[in-house]
Amino acid sequence: MRPTHDESDHTLVAPTTSRSIQLTVNGETYQATVPSRRTLLDLLRDQLALTGTKKVCDMGHCGACTILRDGKAVLSCLTLATACDGADIRTVEGLSAPGGALSPLQQAFIDADAFQCGFCTPGQLMSATALLAENPTPSREEIRAYMAGNLCRCGAYSGIVDAIERASQQG
Amino acid sequence: MTRVVKTKVEIEGRVHEETVVVERDEPAAWEAGREFAQVGKSANRVDGRDRVTGAAHYSYDMHPAGLLYAAVLRCPHPHARIVALDTSGAERLPGVRGVLSKNNASDIPWYGGASKLFDEELRFAGEEVAVVAADDLDTARDALKLIKVEYEVLPALVDVEKAAAPGAPTIHPKGNVLVDEEGKRGDEFSRGDVAQGFREADVIVEGTYSTPTALHNSFETHGCVAAWEGDEVTIWESTQYIFGVRGRVASALKIPVSKVRVISEYIGGGFGSKGQTLKHSVIAPLLSRMTGRPVKYMLDRHEENLLSGNRGQTVQKLRVGATRDGNLVAIELETLCNIGAYGTWAASVPGPAQELYRCPNVRTYTLGVRTNLGSHSAFRAPGHVEGTFALESAMDELCRQLGKDPIEFRKKNYAEGDQVSGKAYTSKYLLESYDLAERLHADAGPPSLEGLPPGNWRVGTGMGSQVWSGGGGPPAHALVRLNSDGTVEVICGTQDIGTGIRTALSQVAAEELGVPLDVVRFRLGDTQKGPFAPASWGSITVPSVGPAVRVAAEDAKQQLMEIASYFFEVPADQLQIKDGHVTVEGREEGKRSIGDLLSEVGDYMIVGKGFRGPNPVEPLRTWGAQIADVAVDLETGRVRVLRVVAVHDVGRVLNPKGLESQFYGGILQGIGMTLMEDRVVDERTGLVLNANLQDYKVPTMADSPEMIVRAVDIPDTAANHIGSKGAGEPPIIPTPAAIANAIYDAVGVRVRHLPVTPKRLLETLVPAQLPWSEESGS
Numbered sequence: 001m002r003p004t005h006d007e008s009d010h011t012l013v014a015p016t017t018s019r020s021i022q023l024t025v026n027g028e029t030y031q032a033t034v035p036s037r038r039t040l041l042d043l044l045r046d047q048l049a050l051t052g053t054k055k056v057c058d059m060g061h062c063g064a065c066t067i068l069r070d071g072k073a074v075l076s077c078l079t080l081a082t083a084c085d086g087a088d089i090r091t092v093e094g095l096s097a098p099g100g101a102l103s104p105l106q107q108a109f110i111d112a113d114a115f116q117c118g119f120c121t122p123g124q125l126m127s128a129t130a131l132l133a134e135n136p137t138p139s140r141e142e143i144r145a146y147m148a149g150n151l152c153r154c155g156a157y158s159g160i161v162d163a164i165e166r167a168s169q170q171g
Numbered sequence: 172m173t174r175v176v177k178t179k180v181e182i183e184g185r186v187h188e189e190t191v192v193v194e195r196d197e198p199a200a201w202e203a204g205r206e207f208a209q210v211g212k213s214a215n216r217v218d219g220r221d222r223v224t225g226a227a228h229y230s231y232d233m234h235p236a237g238l239l240y241a242a243v244l245r246c247p248h249p250h251a252r253i254v255a256l257d258t259s260g261a262e263r264l265p266g267v268r269g270v271l272s273k274n275n276a277s278d279i280p281w282y283g284g285a286s287k288l289f290d291e292e293l294r295f296a297g298e299e300v301a302v303v304a305a306d307d308l309d310t311a312r313d314a315l316k317l318i319k320v321e322y323e324v325l326p327a328l329v330d331v332e333k334a335a336a337p338g339a340p341t342i343h344p345k346g347n348v349l350v351d352e353e354g355k356r357g358d359e360f361s362r363g364d365v366a367q368g369f370r371e372a373d374v375i376v377e378g379t380y381s382t383p384t385a386l387h388n389s390f391e392t393h394g395c396v397a398a399w400e401g402d403e404v405t406i407w408e409s410t411q412y413i414f415g416v417r418g419r420v421a422s423a424l425k426i427p428v429s430k431v432r433v434i435s436e437y438i439g440g441g442f443g444s445k446g447q448t449l450k451h452s453v454i455a456p457l458l459s460r461m462t463g464r465p466v467k468y469m470l471d472r473h474e475e476n477l478l479s480g481n482r483g484q485t486v487q488k489l490r491v492g493a494t495r496d497g498n499l500v501a502i503e504l505e506t507l508c509n510i511g512a513y514g515t516w517a518a519s520v521p522g523p524a525q526e527l528y529r530c531p532n533v534r535t536y537t538l539g540v541r542t543n544l545g546s547h548s549a550f551r552a553p554g555h556v557e558g559t560f561a562l563e564s565a566m567d568e569l570c571r572q573l574g575k576d577p578i579e580f581r582k583k584n585y586a587e588g589d590q591v592s593g594k595a596y597t598s599k600y601l602l603e604s605y606d607l608a609e610r611l612h613a614d615a616g617p618p619s620l621e622g623l624p625p626g627n628w629r630v631g632t633g634m635g636s637q638v639w640s641g642g643g644g645p646p647a648h649a650l651v652r653l654n655s656d657g658t659v660e661v662i663c664g665t666q667d668i669g670t671g672i673r674t675a676l677s678q679v680a681a682e683e684l685g686v687p688l689d690v691v692r693f694r695l696g697d698t699q700k701g702p703f704a705p706a707s708w709g710s711i712t713v714p715s716v717g718p719a720v721r722v723a724a725e726d727a728k729q730q731l732m733e734i735a736s737y738f739f740e741v742p743a744d745q746l747q748i749k750d751g752h753v754t755v756e757g758r759e760e761g762k763r764s765i766g767d768l769l770s771e772v773g774d775y776m777i778v779g780k781g782f783r784g785p786n787p788v789e790p791l792r793t794w795g796a797q798i799a800d801v802a803v804d805l806e807t808g809r810v811r812v813l814r815v816v817a818v819h820d821v822g823r824v825l826n827p828k829g830l831e832s833q834f835y836g837g838i839l840q841g842i843g844m845t846l847m848e849d850r851v852v853d854e855r856t857g858l859v860l861n862a863n864l865q866d867y868k869v870p871t872m873a874d875s876p877e878m879i880v881r882a883v884d885i886p887d888t889a890a891n892h893i894g895s896k897g898a899g900e901p902p903i904i905p906t907p908a909a910i911a912n913a914i915y916d917a918v919g920v921r922v923r924h925l926p927v928t929p930k931r932l933l934e935t936l937v938p939a940q941l942p943w944s945e946e947s948g949s
Contacts, residue, residue, distance in 0.1 A: 016309075037309055046307075051232035052225015054439070056390045057472040061864040064390060092225040102223065110219035113832045117669025118222035119390035119439030125223060141622055148873040151864065153390050153440055154669050155839025156832060157875035 021085040025050065026094030034081040041065045041076035043084075044091060052092040052122050056151075063150035064123040066130075067091050073130035092122035095129065105129060105167040112163035116154035124150050128164045137168050178785035180644035182709040183553060184519030191645040197718070197784045198725055200888035201823070208749075209682040210893075211884075213828035217674045217693065218437075218667070227437045230407040231469055233396040239268050239304040241451075241458060241468035242311035244318050245477075246293035246300055249327035249543035249857030250342060253291045253300065253320060260317030261303055266310035269462040270318075271454060272301035279423045279453065282513035282546075285344050288423070288450060292325075294342060294512035295543050296858050297477030299450055304458045304466050327543040327857040331484060331509040335540045342512070342543055349510070349517055349539035357538035358517065360525060362590065368501025368532030372492025376568045380489060380561035381924045382907075383849035384509060385482040386867055387550055391439020393479045394469030397455035404456045405432045411445040411668055412706035417698045419448035420456060428698075431456075435696040441668040442840070443549030444480035446708040476862035480548025481850060483509040485520055485557045491565040497575050499530040499584045504561070508554075510539040511546035518547070518554030523562045525591055526792075527638045528584040543857055549708055551840060552900035555639050556907060560845075560925065563635040563908030568921060577634050577912075578605050578796075589790045597787055598887040598896075600820035601636065601794040608634075608796040608818040611879050618800040618813035618877065626804035630813070633912025634798045635905030641821065641897030642791030642890055643711030647783035648702035651680055651723040653731060655774040657751060657766025659684060659691045661723070664701030665716045670899055671829035672712050676720045678825055679893060683724035685748035686765070702780075710793065710897025713825065715783050718891045723781025730777045735768050783891070791890050793901045795819030797838070799909035803917040808933035812842050812910060814877040822896035823886035834880035834902040841906025843870045849926050 017036045022029065025048060032047055041058070044050045044067070053076055056064035060078040067076045068090040095103045105128055108114070115121040124147070131138060131146045138146065143164050152160065173194050180189050201210070221227040258270045273289035281288050289299060301318050305311035327342070328334040334347045341347060348356050369375060395408040404424075410416050413433040421428040438445065455468040470479060485508050492501040504524045508517040517539030524535050547553075570580040582605060588595045612632075620628065649663040661680045667673045673693040681688045695701060704716050732743035735753045739746060745756050752762040769775050800814040815838045824830050847868035851860045861867045880902070886894025911922040920935045 035307070035309065042308070045232070046234070049234065050225070051228065051234070054229075054390070055231065056392075056439075057864045059472065059863060059865065061472075062390075092223075096224060098224075098226075102220065106223040109223050110215050113216065113828050115222055115669075116671070116832055116836060117390060117438060117440040118218075118227055119229065119669075121222055122225055144622075144872050144875075148871045151390075151869060151871060153388050153442075153840075153869060154832075155836035155870065155875070157839065157870075157872040158835055158878060159832065160872065161875075 019082045021082060023084050023087045023089055025089045026091060036082055038081045039077050040079040040081045040084050043081035044076060050091055050093055054119050054122055056119065063127060064120045066123040066126040066150065068126055068130060071133065073127050092125055095125060104170045105132065105163070108163040108167040112159040112166060114159035114163040115156050120150060120152045124152065124160055131164065132168055140165060176785050178644060180786060181640050181642060182711060183549060183640065184522050189645055191785065192782065193784055194780060194782045197722060198892055200892040201886065201894055202888065203886050207682055209678040209688055210825055211827070214674055214678055214688060214826050216671055217677050229391050229437045229439050230395055230409040230435060231391050233407040235396065235398045235465040237464045239306065239462060239464045239466045240308040240311050241302050241304050241455060241466055242308060242315055243299055243474070244301040244315045246296055246298045248322055248324050249296045249329060250325040251293050251322040252325060253293070254323050255321040256300065257319040258301055260319065261314035264310065264314045264317055266306040267303055267314045268306070268464060269304045269458050270301060271458055271461065276457065281450065283515055285513060288453060295545050297474065297545060302454050302458060304462055329542050329544055329852050329854055329857045331486060331507050331540045331542060334542045335507055335538060343541045347541050357536055359536050360521060361534045363532035365501050365503050365532045365534040369492045371494065371500045373495040374569060374572050375490060375492045376565045377490045378565065378923050380487045380564065382485045382557040382560060383925055384484040385550060385844050385848045386476050386850050387442045387444040387480060388476065388864060388867065388869055389440035389442060389444060392470040392472065392475040393445060393449055393451065395452055395455050396465060396467045397459045398465035399459055403430045403432065404459070405434065406452060406456065407434050408452060409438050409445060410435050411441040411666055411708055413664060413666060413696055413698050414703055415446070415706055416448045416452050420452055423453040424456060432699045435666055438666060438668045441707070442551050443553060443708055445668070446706045447480065447548055449479065472864060473862045476867060477859055478545040480550065481545060482550035482553060483511060483514070483518065483547035487520065487561045489561045489565055491569060493569050493573065495573065497573055497580055497583050499528050501532040502530050504535045506537045508537065508539045509542055509547065511542060511544045513546040514539055514541060518557065520554040520558040522555050523558045523638055526586065526589065527562065527636060529586040529590070544852065551837065551903045552639055555904050556841070556844065559635060559637060559904050560907040560911065563905065564911050564923065567633065567912040567915065578609055581605065581636055592790055594789050597789045597791045597889040598822070599792065599794055600883045600885055603883045604794055604796040604818045604820055607881060607883065608798050608816050611818065611881060612798045612816045615814065615816065615879060620802060623802060623811060627806045628802045628804050629917040630800065630802050631913045631915065631917025632798060632800050633909050633916050634796060635908030635912065637795040637819070637901055637904040639710065639793045639901050639904055640791065641710035641714065641793040641901065642786065643705065643715030643897065644786040645783040647704045647715040647719045649716065649719040649723040649781045650702060651727040651779040651781065653727050653765055653769060653777040655766060655769035655776065657690060657764050659686055661691060661693045661720055662701050663695050663704050663716060663720065664698060665695050665704035665712055666707040667695060668707050670712065670833060671826060675713060675825040675829055676717055679717050679720050680724045683721045684728050686751040690751060710900045713895045714891050714897055717893045717895055719781040719783045721781065721893055723779040726781060727777050727779025730779065731765065731768070734772060738763065738768060738771065787889050789889060791896065793819060793821050793896050795901050795905060797905040797909045799906070799913045801910055801913040801917055803914055805918065805936065808929035808936060810846055810914060810927055810932065812876040814879070815906065815909065816879045817902055818881045818883065819898065819901045820883040820885070821898040821901060822890060823894035824882045824884045825895055830882055830898055831880050833898050835878055837902025838878055838906050839870050839875060841903045842874060842910065845907040845910045845925055845927060847926050847928065
């Protein structure tokens, strides 16, 4: 029995086209030439050197790559970079000034020990930022429901709920 | 006076001897009841700011100039031989800078010599065929489609029982099952006379229990970035063991270890899977050398779940006998462990049966079985989670039949000393764990049912206990530097995989030095900077590295006092240091800071050296008990864990806040394994069907129950001089058993196969009809 496994189909190799876009990330304007199939996640990490946003599943399953696009939480691994022309993007690097005071939410994450390895933390912070923008005083049940799409394999969930609750109380 | 000694070190149930350097006498142990300034106080993580701002740079984030990206062509069959391989199409694609495969790679032995870095015979779907390095990841992936491979498909086995059966096709050069040095199948342990024990038993519980293959799903996948500078290679690697990677890469590339620098400053989880060195750690440097460019080779989520390790499935045949008055008289356990294609060891599934309870007659037999699936690896208390699930389920069944209280029954069978070695333990506070867990559970009152969706919910309570190692040992070394600006640096080749080691061990250094925590900077995860430290596995880091850090701090403090003695004009032993300031003992005035003193002596830098001393001869164990409250919906078979109370004896607690997080995390992963986690394999094709985070279920925030966690917090001064034992693994161990027993309490169904999915529970509930049915139980 010798079935041939041959995937060498040249038609499967997509022609590479690129597009020039302009977008705002954390208040800075960037101009970038991006291949048409590049995700926003890869643009941020590989072209703009903003590696705070993490790649975990790259399939929209885990929430780790969550960023704010025009104020709304979106999964950057499922967002094509070329679709972000003119967009206003906010990432974890934009939650506080470098070396400056942390946002109440960031500080609450530290105080509540709301992370262990920290790899999901940027996504958690961005989802929580979006939650508090939509609902400044969520109940614990509302926090749990809203945040259920942001997985944490270390199991820091109870600290995350505490942190968001604390941050919400600080307004 | 430097001397060399031999000492025994136990890691995850396996004991080996180490020959280690002892630099000088060790300090006296921090006694029980001692007042501390830093140790035992809840501290925020010292790297918290970096982790919440995106400033923490993980290996995945490294981006040296000229970076290439690697993508991998993987075998689509569970067992096949490459008949023909043509990579020329890939090599011609613009943007491709290098391709490595069996056609051009040198023969580097892998998997203990059973295979090669690029072998012709491939033993699981996902094994490496060719690796492409290109200017970007999309191009590298495109190139894979241009590689032509012809495979001869070979017989494959993915079922553990079929692979172990006589007459099964051989799938590994060393056979399908693990054999000992004399060629005997499996691993046998026996004490007393089990047959006689069962004759004495009034009640016998017997059953087959199974646990699923669980996938770690560390959030940062395995992988690395490799870059050469001259004849030296730097590898930013997501690993639990930088020195392990260094040694493996150096031997594979046949270069001295000092030419390999492995850096792992931040690691996105490991849970045991990153203690091993996978092929990418060697392939990335090879591709980088071939192309003259740095290479990033990170697994994607699918790959991570195929080949980076797993908690292998177990099938356990367990028989436990007790007398009418509740004394255990016999335990017999036969276990099959699925160790995947290239496993070389079996997890310590029989450990709890051998040690957790006093029992004169015990026989265990463990057989590691190879299958055409990704190899297993350590996964948070490997073996003990699985073995405890079966044993503690049987204990629950026994005490139901005998009409005993679960905790009283366990206390009655309390084992004073280690029945395997015949020695006393360094410490054992299991009785205290039972009492505290029981009290906390009682104080908490009935669990809240708030938030449960509508259903016919039944509530139940169950418990489980835990034994595990966690003593660590030498070699482990550390340096403590006191700088002339008053800052302190701890330098150590350990790793912080998310456990909070940086913080807890900074507390140890600050405590010993008498300085505030915020002047301490803990530098870890760099083979070129840090003295040797062991892998971050087996709950060994705190008890191995902690004492080394304390000794280094003590050495540095001594040197500081000798320098200060010149300026204070009193002997060094009359000086004290507190909050970073030196004074004459008993006086407050005239205090001088470390920076002030050192800048007067030519910006002198003090370097203190520390080591971990030899282990005591007594075995060391961690202990604990958990009580779970669950709700079961009779209509859907859905289980909700409402609350888990966890109490563990892990010696002295360094940072209560960090420890609580470890407990929460262990419990959560235990819930996952009990209720949802299961790598699904299609037996017909031998392929994994759910190698992603959508179909492989891990607990979400909505699954997180109320958790009440506590440490007994009594120092083990016989274990080491900081009195701490390991804490990372104990909290996952009793969780599945406690939940399974709580499910029985709720609906009268004895769960013997994990995970307890709604489907599986409904199938059991239907014949049992209702919890009060005569047919309930399995």
